[in-house]
Amino acid sequence: xxxxxxxxxxxxxxxxxxxxxxxxxxxxxxxxxxxxxxxxxxxxxxxxxxxxxxxxxxxxxxxxxxxxxxxxxxxxxxxxxxxxxxxxxxxxxxxxxxxxxxxxxxxxxxxxxxxxxxxxxxxxxxxxxxxxxxxxxxxxxxxxxxxxxxxxxxxxxxxxxxxxxxxxxxxxxx
Numbered sequence: 001x002x003x004x005x006x007x008x009x010x011x012x013x014x015x016x017x018x019x020x021x022x023x024x025x026x027x028x029x030x031x032x033x034x035x036x037x038x039x040x041x042x043x044x045x046x047x048x049x050x051x052x053x054x055x056x057x058x059x060x061x062x063x064x065x066x067x068x069x070x071x072x073x074x075x076x077x078x079x080x081x082x083x084x085x086x087x088x089x090x091x092x093x094x095x096x097x098x099x100x101x102x103x104x105x106x107x108x109x110x111x112x113x114x115x116x117x118x119x120x121x122x123x124x125x126x127x128x129x130x131x132x133x134x135x136x137x138x139x140x141x142x143x144x145x146x147x148x149x150x151x152x153x154x155x156x157x158x159x160x161x162x163x164x165x166x167x168x169x170x171x172x173x174x
Contacts, residue, residue, distance in 0.1 A: 002066075041056060047124045052107050092127050092172070099161055099164075119160055126172065
């Protein structure tokens with residue numbers, strides 16, 4: 001969905017519910033809100049474990065009903081930091097197996113299903129993150145504390161691999 005900034009409530013008050021501005025299904029939940037940045041790119045991922053890179057300009061919707069970008073139930077839509085800040089993707093599944101692969105392995109598409117990010121025997125994708133190899137990824141432990149992942153290269157593999165058991169306590173990246 002795309003909402004013009006001029007449509008947002010100004011001044012004081014509690015504003016207007018977002019569901020009144022767009023035709024959002026009653027059961028749908030909002031996963032992310034981003035301010036449009038021309039020529040930026042987003043990583044779009046589904047709960048089934050598929051994803052792709054989408055040019056932000058291609059995602060703008062002209063209708064109140066929005067625009068379907070992903071075939072499947074969306075899990076994440078992340079802005080990819082401009083190079084060199086984002087050059088690797090880390091994924092973790094419901095089976096708590098993690099996999100890291102180069103961002104270059106993902107295709108750029110305007111819409112569709114995407115490609116398999118990680119292979120699962122059962123379950124699906126829980127979280128995805130884009131990070132710079134020099135800094136390494138971070139993850140949140142059960143208490144919400146941010147943890148560095150210094151030995152992340154041990155999880156480096158090819159896209160669509162099964163991955164291996166993540167570090168103790170790892171459940172999500174954010």
